[in-house]
Amino acid sequence: MNLEYSDEHKAFRDDVCRFLDEKLPEHLTDRGRRGRAPSKAEHEEWHAILHEQGWLAGNWPREFGGAGWDAVQRHIFETETTARGAPRIVPFGVAMLGPVLQKFGSKAQQDHYLPRILDGTDWWCQGYSEPGAGSDLASLRCEAVRDGDHYVVNGQKTWTTLGQYADHIFCLVRTSKEGKPQEGISFLLIDMATPGVEVRPIVLIDGSVEVNEVWFSDVRVPVENLVGEENKGWTYAKYLLTHERTNIAGVGFASAGLAALKRIARAEQDGGRPLAENPHFAARVARVEIDLMAMATTNLRVVSAAAGGQAPGAESSMLKIKGTVIRQEINALAKTAAGPYALPFQSEAVEGTNEEPVGPDYAARVTGQYLNNRKLSIYGGSNEVQRQIIAKTMLGL
Amino acid sequence: MNFEWTDEQRMLQDGLRRYLSDAYDATGRKAAREADRGFSAETWAGLAEMGVVGALFSEDQGGFGGSGFDLALVFEEMGRAGAVDPLIDTGVLGGGLLATFEPDTLEGVIAGETHLALAHAEPGARYELARVAATAERDEGGWRLSGRKAVVANAAAADRFLVTARTGGAGADPDGISLFAVERGALDFRPYPVVGGGTAAELSLDGTPATLLGPEGGAYPALAAVHARATLAVCAEALGMMEAVRDLTGDYLRTRKQFGQPIGKFQVLQHRMADVLIEIEQARSAVINLAGNVDGDARDLHVAAAKNLVGHVARLVVEEAIQMHGGIGVTEEYDLGHYARRLSMVDHRFGDTIHHLERFIALTRDAAPLEGAAR
Numbered sequence: 001m002n003l004e005y006s007d008e009h010k011a012f013r014d015d016v017c018r019f020l021d022e023k024l025p026e027h028l029t030d031r032g033r034r035g036r037a038p039s040k041a042e043h044e045e046w047h048a049i050l051h052e053q054g055w056l057a058g059n060w061p062r063e064f065g066g067a068g069w070d071a072v073q074r075h076i077f078e079t080e081t082t083a084r085g086a087p088r089i090v091p092f093g094v095a096m097l098g099p100v101l102q103k104f105g106s107k108a109q110q111d112h113y114l115p116r117i118l119d120g121t122d123w124w125c126q127g128y129s130e131p132g133a134g135s136d137l138a139s140l141r142c143e144a145v146r147d148g149d150h151y152v153v154n155g156q157k158t159w160t161t162l163g164q165y166a167d168h169i170f171c172l173v174r175t176s177k178e179g180k181p182q183e184g185i186s187f188l189l190i191d192m193a194t195p196g197v198e199v200r201p202i203v204l205i206d207g208s209v210e211v212n213e214v215w216f217s218d219v220r221v222p223v224e225n226l227v228g229e230e231n232k233g234w235t236y237a238k239y240l241l242t243h244e245r246t247n248i249a250g251v252g253f254a255s256a257g258l259a260a261l262k263r264i265a266r267a268e269q270d271g272g273r274p275l276a277e278n279p280h281f282a283a284r285v286a287r288v289e290i291d292l293m294a295m296a297t298t299n300l301r302v303v304s305a306a307a308g309g310q311a312p313g314a315e316s317s318m319l320k321i322k323g324t325v326i327r328q329e330i331n332a333l334a335k336t337a338a339g340p341y342a343l344p345f346q347s348e349a350v351e352g353t354n355e356e357p358v359g360p361d362y363a364a365r366v367t368g369q370y371l372n373n374r375k376l377s378i379y380g381g382s383n384e385v386q387r388q389i390i391a392k393t394m395l396g397l
Numbered sequence: 398m399n400f401e402w403t404d405e406q407r408m409l410q411d412g413l414r415r416y417l418s419d420a421y422d423a424t425g426r427k428a429a430r431e432a433d434r435g436f437s438a439e440t441w442a443g444l445a446e447m448g449v450v451g452a453l454f455s456e457d458q459g460g461f462g463g464s465g466f467d468l469a470l471v472f473e474e475m476g477r478a479g480a481v482d483p484l485i486d487t488g489v490l491g492g493g494l495l496a497t498f499e500p501d502t503l504e505g506v507i508a509g510e511t512h513l514a515l516a517h518a519e520p521g522a523r524y525e526l527a528r529v530a531a532t533a534e535r536d537e538g539g540w541r542l543s544g545r546k547a548v549v550a551n552a553a554a555a556d557r558f559l560v561t562a563r564t565g566g567a568g569a570d571p572d573g574i575s576l577f578a579v580e581r582g583a584l585d586f587r588p589y590p591v592v593g594g595g596t597a598a599e600l601s602l603d604g605t606p607a608t609l610l611g612p613e614g615g616a617y618p619a620l621a622a623v624h625a626r627a628t629l630a631v632c633a634e635a636l637g638m639m640e641a642v643r644d645l646t647g648d649y650l651r652t653r654k655q656f657g658q659p660i661g662k663f664q665v666l667q668h669r670m671a672d673v674l675i676e677i678e679q680a681r682s683a684v685i686n687l688a689g690n691v692d693g694d695a696r697d698l699h700v701a702a703a704k705n706l707v708g709h710v711a712r713l714v715v716e717e718a719i720q721m722h723g724g725i726g727v728t729e730e731y732d733l734g735h736y737a738r739r740l741s742m743v744d745h746r747f748g749d750t751i752h753h754l755e756r757f758i759a760l761t762r763d764a765a766p767l768e769g770a771a772r
Contacts, residue, residue: 001466002399003689009398072398282758290683290702290757297682301400318675390674391667395647 003297005072013076020084023049029085034361037210038087040123040165046087047120056118057094064102064110065118071306075247075299082252083259090162093117093124096240097170100187104228104236109189127157127171127190127214128237134159135385137172138181138234142216144173144188151175151188151226153196153219159379163199163212167192176231187233189225196220206368207345241381248316248380249299249323254292257330261285264337264362275337288329295322314393317386324376324383335370338363400685406462406470412447413471417478426735429481434554435588435596436482444482445509453488458496459503465688468626469633473684476637479735481594483512485630486551490515493623494559494576498611514555516546516579516600517620524748526624527617528569531602533562533577533609540577540609542602550746552598553588556581560600560607565614576616577607593739625700628747629687632707635743636684639677639714642736646670646718653723666721673717680710701757708750711743 005013028046031038038046050056058074060066069077082088089095098117101110116122133140142155153173163169169190176184190197196219201209228236265276265285275281302315335342341359346368357364377383391397402410419425420440429437444450452467454460468489475484491513492506505511522528531544542562549558558579566573583606586598611619650661650670660666687703690696715737719726726733744750 001402001685001689003685005398276762279758282762283754286754286758286761287705289761290706290754291679293686293702294679294682294706297686298678300398301682301685304398304400318678321671322675322679384668387668387671388664390671391661394674395650395661395667395670397647397650397661397667397670 003300005076009072009076012073013080016077016080019053019055020080020086023053024081024084024086025049028087031085031087034357034365036365037208043087043090043165044120047089050089051118051120056089057098059095060098060102060114064098064114066098071303075303078247079252079255082247082250083255085256090123092126092162092166092170093122096126097124100170100227100236100240103239104187106224108224109227113189122168123162123166124168124170125160125163125166125214127160127169129159130156131158135382137237138185140172140174140185142171142173144175144186144221146175146223147220149223150220151223153188153190153216153221155216157214157216158202158211160199160212160214161210163214164201164209169197169214170227172233172237175233182234184231185233185237186230187227187236188221189227190216190219190221194219194221205371205374208368208372249295249302249319250327250376251292251296251299251323254295254323254327254330257327257334258285258289258292260362261330261334261337264334264366267360267362268337268339275339281333281337284329284333288326288333291322291329292326295319295326298322314390317381317389320380320386321377321383327376328370328373331366331370331373335366338366342367402466402470406467409448409452410470410474413449413474414477416443416447417474417480421478421480426479426481430594435551435590435594436554440480441482442509444484445507450484450488450492450509451507453484453492454496454503454507458500459507465626465629465691468629468691469684469688472630472633473637473640476634476639477641479594479638479641479732479739481739483551483554483595485627485634486515487511487513487555489627489630490623491555491557491559493626494610494619497619497622498576499578512551512554512556514549514551514558515623516549516552516558516560518547518549520545520547522547524752525569526621527571527574529561529563529574531560531562533564533575533607536606540607541604542577542579542607543604544602546600546602548591548597549586549600550591550595550597552586552600553596558584558600559610560602560605561616561620562602562607571617573614574617574620575613576610576620578610579605579607583607591742593735593742621697624747625691625696628700628704629684629691631743631746632680632684632687632703635707635711635740636677636680638736638740639680639711642714642718642733642740643673643677645733645736646673646721649722660721669717669721673714676710676713680707683707698757698760701753701760704748705750705753705757708744708753711740715740 028042031042047056055067057066058069058077062068094117098114101113128137130140130142142157144151144153157171169192171188171190172185173188174184175186178184196217198215200213202211202213203209265281266274268275270278299319302319341363344358346357346364420443429440448461449471451460452462452471455463487506492503495503495506506513519530531542531546533540533542542560544562546560560577560579561574562577563573564575584600586600588596588598591597650666651659653660683703683706687699690699718733719737722733725731728734
């Protein structure tokens with residue numbers, strides 16, 4: 001065993017750090033430090049910087065314009081960028097749709113869509129979840145009926161992240177009610193400018209809008225927008241989920257969160273001394289840091305196995321649970337650390353203006369982040385669903 | 398970065414696992430438990446013959462390994478079998494100190510002929526390594542020791558005792574602590590069994606004749622080094638025990654029926670078992686982190702992190718496993734009982750969760766948190 005990166009990977013990490021020193025704009029990391037979600041323009045700016053470097057699609061093969069990184073390189077890139085507070089790469093086009101099109105899409109679909117994902121022409125969102133079909137995705141009902149050269153889509157999607165910015169949506173739709181629920185599902189690409197598509201924002205618990213409902217009323221979608229074969233969409237969806245689960249542990253996000261937490265705890269005064277010196281508080285911070293140190297290594301063990309060609313299976317469920325619990329604990333401690341200045345309601349809308357925050361700037365979003373990040377243990381297959389996967393596949397229960 | 402064992406390590410692991418599963422069948426475990434010295438002389442001889450004691454030492458020292466990962470491997474297997482042999486006491490602690498201060502006597506340790514006990518902790522010192530009150534005074538041709546030593550593990554079997562005492566300093570001052578060798582015949586003590594297997598004793602030193610090992614007043618760095626390695630050993634041993642408990646409990650959940658189905662079909666038990674599994678993987682990662690850093694600059698940080706984390710997980714595993722087993726889990730005869738007793742003692746050697754949490758806080762308060770993971 002050896003905990004050190006290989007010389008090649010150390011050199012790669014140096015390249016990444018140098019690139020971030022030079023090219024990651026400060027206004028993007030300031031945003032991260034204050035816990036405000038990036039605007040559409042800020043996402044696009046960061047994507048463009050990465051695209052210019054050829055690093056936007058680390059997971060794509062070079063033949064499709066990707067960087068062709070191995071699992072360890074992807075891990076290094078994700079950890080270093082998120083730990084510095086860079087915006088995450090919006091996953092829907094790059095991490096989710098791209099790999100599906102590369103494996104199952106037609107040549108025409110690949111030629112048309114892949115370059116447009118890289119250069120920012122198209123912004124994709126995901127249409128999987130429905131009211132009543134969350135973690136039990138196979139029970140989805142949004143329907144596509146063939147009518148000549150078109151499918152006619154009717155139904156509703158929900159929890160569509162950043163759908164308000166998107167011009168395209170990839171959807172799982174029901175094309176057959178025969179057989180098992182997984183068997184009648186198809187994977188469809190829909191231009192959101194098509195008549196009958198309506199996006200309605202969902203205001204979240206912290207006052208932010210990042211998810212939406214998407215409604216389809218007699219939306220006519222050309223049949224060439226079907227990916228792969230009709231009724232085989234479940235296979236593609238599962239393939240996509242394995243890609244979604246890279247960086248599922250969120251080590252970089254947790255490291256950045258922990259660094260911010262420690263800054264707050266050093267700045268806040270508690271009984272005439274820094275809060276960091278309160279033994280009860282310090283104990284909770286230390287416990288989560290110890291857990292994070294171990295999880296970072298658990299993550300590397302999975303990454304290392306993946307780089308050796310083993311497909312991560314239920315290990316990603318372990319990382320999902322542990323990673324989200326750690327991040328939520330860090331958020332909870334940051335809120336505690338802010339003290340009374342966790343009380344003012346300072347939504348993203350307020351931060352979008354040039355108004356000065358109430359209280360110390362590090363306190364402005366702690367409550368919002370705490371509340372918003374309850375989602376971490378819910379989305380992408382709730383932590384309870386992940387436990388079922390572990391019990392079944394790793395424990396044989 | 399590489400999380401695979403070498404071919405040699407894998408061979409040692411396979412051989413050790415086979416040997417221990419034979420030696421620690423139901424009869425073997427009972428015989429070990431009832432032996433006066435707290436373990437089976439035959440099993441110990443077999444371990445030494447396989448080179449298991451030697452695996453704890455480098456080739457320079459006359460061994461075949463000695464890295465943190467070698468220790469992790471050996472002790473994980475010892476734990477998996479629920480072995481009670483005093484490999485930590487004779488090998489890691491005693492042997493580790495002799496390797497530093499009296500290397501020409503190490504051969505007998507590696508061959509399995511010499512048994513050692515480190516008498517360091519004292520009543521009231523709890524886990525504070527530098528808190529030593531026992532004193533040593535120079536005598537014509539040697540030294541005489543006075544004071545008390547608490548819960549001295551492997552006392553029943555030890556041929557030689559390594560004893561710490563102050564030749565200078567006071568309280569918890571690391572300077573002034575010296576190491577002495579004391580022959581068994583010079584000591585009067587009554588050994589007692591400890592929970593989970595093995596023996597210990599209280600030592601009263603009253604002008605006890607002793608020989609100085611190493612520099613006068615300068616034993617602390619070596620003491621801290623062997624304690625770090627012993628902490629790694631006990632963490633790895635706990636990991637092996639936790640894996641054994643996980644397997645036992647998984648088997649039980651698949652076979653025990655209630656309300657017309659295996660109890661493992663109940664979601665609440667599935668989720669609890671999944672959490673147990675996740676935490677054991679966390680413990681494995683903490684052991685790997687410590688094994689990779691036990692001889693490096695970040696040693697103390699990883700000692701504190703790993704021992705704290707393993708202490709928490711060990712408690713979770715013991716309590717959850719017993720609860721999921723029901724009544725059979727609290728019986729003496731069932732295997733789980735042995736693992737539960739032994740695993741619940743992990744927190745009481747080399748510092749518990751609270752002790753190491755305080756150490757961790759002291760070491761990290763002003764440091765930046767880890768950014769990224771591997772380096």
